[in-house]
Amino acid sequence: MKVKIQTLDGGKASGDIELSDAVFGLEPRADILHRVVTWQLENRRGPARPTRERSDVARTGKKWGKQKGGGTARHGDRKAPVFIGGGKAHGARARDFGQSLNKKVRALGLKMALSARAKDGLVILDSLELKDAKTKALAGQLANAGWGKKVLVIDGDAVNEGFARAAGNLPNINVLPAVGANVYDILKHDTLVLTRAAVEKLEARFNG
Structure with a gap:
């Protein structure tokens, strides 16, 4: 050509x-x-950055309240997503595109x-x-x-x-x-x- x-x-x-x-x-x-x-x-x-879920957060795992009689929900540890500093519920996962x-x-x-x-x-x-x-x-x-x-x-x-x-x-x-x-x-x-x-x-x- x-x-x-x-x-x-x-x-x-x-x-x-x-x-x-x-x-x-x-x-x-x-x-x-x-x-x-x-x-x-x-x-x-x-890559997509992951968020820290409940198993990734370094907080106490000790049961912090009584099972009954406290007037609140029955939480087992402070890693629950409802607490400030707790793990993210259904957070983003690491992804490589x-x-x-x-x-x-x-x-x-x-x-x-x-x-x-x-x-x-x-x-x-x-x-x-x-x-x-x-x-x-x-x-x-x-x-x-x-x-x-x-x-x-x-x-x-x-x-x-x-x-x-x-x-x-x-x-x-x-x-x-x-x-x-x-x-x-x-x-x-x-x-x-x-x-x-x-x-x-x-x-x-x-x-x-």
Whole structure:
């Protein structure tokens, strides 16, 4: 698959880039993408903290009142939930929401997400080098490019420092290194912008 290499201002740069059909030419499957996104979001959740129930509270177990004649309920110890400092009745239990997912399915999901963007919403740049690494200048260039409201930019080993600094205060513009590419972030943005270095890293990641 051949794609034109663009510039940051939306113009056409000289040359094309050949994208691997094994990475960018698959037919996306909704069930695979759903499994990977669910796996990502569930693993972001922290574990649920348990509450202390009656058996977990360190209070006296001695029977503190008479069985009869006291005019109150017949309590056996101070751990009962009706007392201040007692155990919680039917409290929350510890839960871990993490899920496991086969590596092959995760890799397939990422390739399908890249393929979905290759059909609609993929832009390839030669690099993220900026002459003027200022937020205002970058905002003007992105407005001219017409990439949509939500843009995800992925670079090579590390995101270009000047571009990352200039894009830091722009809403709905997110930047990632190639190693951080993931299905959820790719799908929730309107446009995916890859540098030439990012394409090389992603293709090497699957071919390796």
